[in-house]
Amino acid sequence: MGSACWDREIEALDRPSLRKLQLKRLKETVKYALKTPFYKARLGKAGIRSPEDIKSLDDLQKIPFTTKDDLRENYPYGLLAVDRDDVVRMHSSSGTTGIPTVIYHTKKDLDYWTELVARSIYATGARKSDVFQNMMTYGMFTGGLGLHYGAERVGMTVIPIGGGNTKRQLQLMKDFGTTVVHITPSYMLHIHSKLAEEGITLKDLRLKKAFLGAEPYSEATRKKIEELYGIDAYNSYGMSEMNGPGVAFECDYKKDMHVWEDSYIPEIIDPKTCEVLKEEREGEVVLTNITRRATPLLRYRTRDLACLYKQGCACGRTHRRMSRIMGRSDDMLIINGVNVFPSQIEAVIMKVPEVGNNYQVYLEKDGSLDKLIVKVEIYSKLFTGDISALEKLKHRLKEELKASIIIKPQVELHEPGSLPVFEGKAKRVVDNRGKL
Amino acid sequence: MKITQISVFLENRKGRLYEVCSLFGKNKVNIRALTIAETPEFGILRVLVDKPEEAKKLLKDSGFTANITEIVAVEVPDKPGGLAGILKVLNDNNVNIEYMYGFVERSSEKAMMVFRFEDPDAAIEVMKKNKITIIGKKEMGAI
Numbered sequence: 001m002g003s004a005c006w007d008r009e010i011e012a013l014d015r016p017s018l019r020k021l022q023l024k025r026l027k028e029t030v031k032y033a034l035k036t037p038f039y040k041a042r043l044g045k046a047g048i049r050s051p052e053d054i055k056s057l058d059d060l061q062k063i064p065f066t067t068k069d070d071l072r073e074n075y076p077y078g079l080l081a082v083d084r085d086d087v088v089r090m091h092s093s094s095g096t097t098g099i100p101t102v103i104y105h106t107k108k109d110l111d112y113w114t115e116l117v118a119r120s121i122y123a124t125g126a127r128k129s130d131v132f133q134n135m136m137t138y139g140m141f142t143g144g145l146g147l148h149y150g151a152e153r154v155g156m157t158v159i160p161i162g163g164g165n166t167k168r169q170l171q172l173m174k175d176f177g178t179t180v181v182h183i184t185p186s187y188m189l190h191i192h193s194k195l196a197e198e199g200i201t202l203k204d205l206r207l208k209k210a211f212l213g214a215e216p217y218s219e220a221t222r223k224k225i226e227e228l229y230g231i232d233a234y235n236s237y238g239m240s241e242m243n244g245p246g247v248a249f250e251c252d253y254k255k256d257m258h259v260w261e262d263s264y265i266p267e268i269i270d271p272k273t274c275e276v277l278k279e280e281r282e283g284e285v286v287l288t289n290i291t292r293r294a295t296p297l298l299r300y301r302t303r304d305l306a307c308l309y310k311q312g313c314a315c316g317r318t319h320r321r322m323s324r325i326m327g328r329s330d331d332m333l334i335i336n337g338v339n340v341f342p343s344q345i346e347a348v349i350m351k352v353p354e355v356g357n358n359y360q361v362y363l364e365k366d367g368s369l370d371k372l373i374v375k376v377e378i379y380s381k382l383f384t385g386d387i388s389a390l391e392k393l394k395h396r397l398k399e400e401l402k403a404s405i406i407i408k409p410q411v412e413l414h415e416p417g418s419l420p421v422f423e424g425k426a427k428r429v430v431d432n433r434g435k436l
Numbered sequence: 437m438k439i440t441q442i443s444v445f446l447e448n449r450k451g452r453l454y455e456v457c458s459l460f461g462k463n464k465v466n467i468r469a470l471t472i473a474e475t476p477e478f479g480i481l482r483v484l485v486d487k488p489e490e491a492k493k494l495l496k497d498s499g500f501t502a503n504i505t506e507i508v509a510v511e512v513p514d515k516p517g518g519l520a521g522i523l524k525v526l527n528d529n530n531v532n533i534e535y536m537y538g539f540v541e542r543s544s545e546k547a548m549m550v551f552r553f554e555d556p557d558a559a560i561e562v563m564k565k566n567k568i569t570i571i572g573k574k575e576m577g578a579i
């Protein structure tokens with residue numbers, strides 16, 4: 001039993017030594033955090049004024065949680081812990097109220113992240129002889145660049161195509177004998193439905209593995225993808241606040257994801273009481289990144305729901321495993337791999353005077369992909385009877401929503417008073433995509 | 437010379453057009469002409485009635501989204517090329533039509549055409565000069 005490791009020393013480190021390493025790195029991270037105005041105040045209130053106030057891993061619980069709102073309120077530099085000259089990259093995501101969040105990386109930070117991704121890739125059995133087609137969006141979204149650098153470090157031949165353009169994806173897969181892809185599960189299913197149309201059969205492809213991420217999906221979906229293509233599919237987990245992909249990844253045993261505990265301290269909490277839960281209990285994932293210097297994040301509330309497992313894995317790695325993501329503790333929607341908050345949609349609607357304040361958001365399946373439909377009511381006082389004015393209004397709403405949430409929705413205009421009236425954002429969302 | 441048309445925003449929902457027409461019927465508003473501009477999820481009902489102001493108020497009071505638009509109704513000679521003759525005049529004078537629809541007058545030799553122009557006043561000017569008969573509000577009520 002057991003499987004080959006990229007970095008056996010770390011990946012199979014005995015638990016006491018791993019905890020010792022975590023404590024050392026946590027203290028170092030607290031030292032850097034204290035350099036930021038935000039954490040200086042936040043930690044100071046909790047009685048932590050120096051790294052020496054952290055004496056054991058249990059002291060982690062003295063540290064207050066950090067939330068997405070904290071990141072937003074301290075935009076752009078409030079959480080920067082190093083000299084700006086030492087920052088070599090930033091990743092930013094749009095916020096729910098228009099204020100983005102930003103994560104900075106030093107050269108060393110990127111290097112460690114790349115190691116984590118290389119380690120993750122290697123754990124699935126992928127090697128330098130593989131041809132890797134990265135179908136995740138590049139740019140500010142960390143899914144593209146994160147896997148890209150890791151795959152190069154492994155030595156794979158990387159095809160950095162990014163998302164979309166199914167015809168070209170298939171052409172490249174065929175012409176270059178792609179063996180490994182990084183992709184959202186819904187897009188993987190979508191591509192399969194287009195094979196016949198493009199005149200391509202599975203025999204034309206050399207595909208062996210798929211890294212699936214960026215959106216929650218079920219074990220049944222994984223099995224379906226594996227059977228449709230005759231490949232192995234591996235689950236992955238990450239988010240931009242924690243660098244990106246490579247926080248947790250499945251090994252070749254495909255029995256849940258190893259959280260790389262030399263770089264992250266995972267906790268599971270009850271999202272309502274904030275009580276820390278034992279292994280095997282489902283709750284909100286809280287992560288502390290203990291290897292990033294430029295933007296330290298302590299006990300970051302991810303809002304993702306999952307559980308941690310205590311039992312070791314047959315692969316021989318000592319890093320604990322985490323279940324697939326089972327949901328969210330907030331109202332965030334994941335639409336074709338893109339994170340969208342209903343409040344972002346609401347903010348756009350409120351800015352457009354020709355539509356009323358009542359709206360509804362529908363999510364449907366269009367084949368394997370998600371479809372977003374935004375229903376709004378026209379504002380009767382601004383109704384002129386002109387059909388082109390209404391078409392223009394629809395177009396404008398579409399474009400403004402796309403600018404805010406990246407996804408281009410279908411917009412439907414309705415009569416005033418015809419949509420049901422709700423209190424609260426979450427109830428305005430009707431998700432007909434089916435359960436995981 | 438302009439005539440008041442009522443535009444009603446209608447969702448593509450079962451029975452919605454019937455609701456408008458029955459509202460008119462109950463309140464003795466007579467429909468002279470009607471057309472619907474449709475898109476996949478909504479339509480705009482355009483209607484000429486004998487009592488436009490009253491009809492607009494009725495609609496609004498019943499929760500419909502309605503507005504009035506000024507249109508121009510003209511007589512079209514009921515013979516081949518009749519409409520083409522009018523359109524030629526408009527075309528030659530660069531008068532832009534947003535939309536148009538026809539309707540039939542009871543016991544008459546003439547057909548009627550309703551035009552919505554970008555610039556109705558300029559259009560009326562051109563048509564008058566070219567001896568095209570424009571139907572006024574009074575005549576409309578009497579049809």
